[in-house]
Amino acid sequence: MQRIPKSTLKRLALYHRCFLDLKKTGVIKIQSRELSTIMGVDPATIRKDFSHLGELGRQGYGYKVEFVLSAFEKILRIQDEEKQKCIIVGAGNLGRALINFFTSERFQSNVSHAPSELVAAFDNDLTIAGTTVHNIPVYHQSEMVDYIKAHNIKYVILAVPSYVSQVIVDSFQALDIVEGIMNLTSSIINAGDIVVHEVDLALELETLVFTAIQEHVSHHNTTIKDVLDL
Amino acid sequence: MQRIPKSTLKRLALYHRCFLDLKKTGVIKIQSRELSTIMGVDPATIRKDFSHLGELGRQGYGYKVEFVLSAFEKILRIQDEEKQKCIIVGAGNLGRALINFFTSERFQSNVSHAPSELVAAFDNDLTIAGTTVHNIPVYHQSEMVDYIKAHNIKYVILAVPSYVSQVIVDSFQALDIVEGIMNLTSSIINAGDIVVHEVDLALELETLVFTAIQEHVSHHNTTIKDVLDL
Numbered sequence: 001m002q003r004i005p006k007s008t009l010k011r012l013a014l015y016h017r018c019f020l021d022l023k024k025t026g027v028i029k030i031q032s033r034e035l036s037t038i039m040g041v042d043p044a045t046i047r048k049d050f051s052h053l054g055e056l057g058r059q060g061y062g063y064k065v066e067f068v069l070s071a072f073e074k075i076l077r078i079q080d081e082e083k084q085k086c087i088i089v090g091a092g093n094l095g096r097a098l099i100n101f102f103t104s105e106r107f108q109s110n111v112s113h114a115p116s117e118l119v120a121a122f123d124n125d126l127t128i129a130g131t132t133v134h135n136i137p138v139y140h141q142s143e144m145v146d147y148i149k150a151h152n153i154k155y156v157i158l159a160v161p162s163y164v165s166q167v168i169v170d171s172f173q174a175l176d177i178v179e180g181i182m183n184l185t186s187s188i189i190n191a192g193d194i195v196v197h198e199v200d201l202a203l204e205l206e207t208l209v210f211t212a213i214q215e216h217v218s219h220h221n222t223t224i225k226d227v228l229d230l
Numbered sequence: 231m232q233r234i235p236k237s238t239l240k241r242l243a244l245y246h247r248c249f250l251d252l253k254k255t256g257v258i259k260i261q262s263r264e265l266s267t268i269m270g271v272d273p274a275t276i277r278k279d280f281s282h283l284g285e286l287g288r289q290g291y292g293y294k295v296e297f298v299l300s301a302f303e304k305i306l307r308i309q310d311e312e313k314q315k316c317i318i319v320g321a322g323n324l325g326r327a328l329i330n331f332f333t334s335e336r337f338q339s340n341v342s343h344a345p346s347e348l349v350a351a352f353d354n355d356l357t358i359a360g361t362t363v364h365n366i367p368v369y370h371q372s373e374m375v376d377y378i379k380a381h382n383i384k385y386v387i388l389a390v391p392s393y394v395s396q397v398i399v400d401s402f403q404a405l406d407i408v409e410g411i412m413n414l415t416s417s418i419i420n421a422g423d424i425v426v427h428e429v430d431l432a433l434e435l436e437t438l439v440f441t442a443i444q445e446h447v448s449h450h451n452t453t454i455k456d457v458l459d460l
Contacts, residue, residue, distance in 0.1 A: 007270075101432075212410035
């Protein structure tokens with residue numbers, strides 16, 4: 001059975017976003033070469049990535065925007081007909097920033113295409129529990145397990161302090177309902193069969209630094225390789 | 231002049247992290263095949279990525295951990311002998327969460343290898359300006375330009391509300407000191423020659439969903455391609 005490689009999975013959301021933008025600007029059809037220029041991914045990689053989804057286009061003919069988008073919609077509906085519900089655990093600074101983000105105008109304008117919908121947040125702090133943030137209810141942590149059961153919550157965004165993250169993840173494992181965790185805590189979690197997607201801000205910062213260094217050396221008409229002189 | 235491709239640049243921080251971990255666990259040398267298993271990147275891609283840095287290893291012999299790490303240290307020092315200073319603009323929920331993160335124990339334990347050091351934050355809110363968060367001083371927004379000049383700030387983490395982001399980015403462009411921006415606002419910014427690294431949480435969430443869907447279909451012994459039936 002052919003599984004889609006991790007590197008391709010990471011680009012799927014990017015392709016989806018790109019085709020949504022193409023549709024908005026009125027593009028009907030696009031060649032992999034043009035797509036390559038827009039996305040900064042080489043044409044061979046694009047063709048290989050798309051081959052994992054089936055016959056999305058034909059060599060030399062290009063990809064029809066509507067057709068590719070309908071394939072993405074289909075994939076995102078594989079699990080259910082309904083939009084997947086998602087909760088945030090931890091409503092401190094990070095959790096509140098995330099609620100802010102997922103209820104923002106920019107996110108909402110794409111929300112009909114978004115694969116997941118934020119429905120609630122949870123926190124251990126009694127002064128926070130019972131409030132709402134941008135119309136998203138914040139419940140007490142002790143209500144989380146019942147809520148996941150009642151609403152069949154498949155996706156969790158984890159934004160709690162590191163020292164409690166594993167305990168919470170353990171409770172997901174016991175439930176066997178949650179399928180994916182986006183981990184924004186600065187800690188490594190063991191989630192068994194649950195898919196974990198790490199968002200590592202330190203890594204993102206270092207990527208920025210590497211990219212800026214490349215710009216820096218190319219302004220001096222040299223390369224990182226030359227500077228290293230290995 | 232050979233520039234390092236964007237996709238390789240994105241993996242450099244990941245390689246750096248991986249070799250730091252290998253050193254911690256006492257590994258002296260590693261083959262690209264073993265590295266491939268650990269990182270989930272295929273061996274050919276690893277060899278191609280590393281070729282952009284020069285002769286880091288030899289076919290069949292593998293990579294010496296200390297030697298690779300010394301190359302990364304060299305790259306990160308290309309711009310200056312000193313560690314690059316970084317500021318956060320916006321000290322609301324997101325900004326405070328970021329300060330919390332970059333001053334956390336986990337980040338600090340790797341800080342001697344981190345390419346950048348958080349030195350200050352800025353906010354327009356007079357009730358926040360003048361305070362400190364985890365020992366990081368928060369100054370008023372009006373002091374930002376002078377601070378960047380005085381401290382030669384090369385990297386900025388942007389965590390302001392969308393509607394002010396471009397105005398702030400414009401002030402960086404006028405200064406010609408800032409080289410890189412990590413954009414965590416949910417808005418598109420125009421930064422001219424300044425390198426922008428977007429951290430897009432909606433995209434990250436969708437990547438999680440795609441990954442979880444692949445797990446879901448493979449539990450049913452099928453593939454996304456089969457379900458799409460294209």
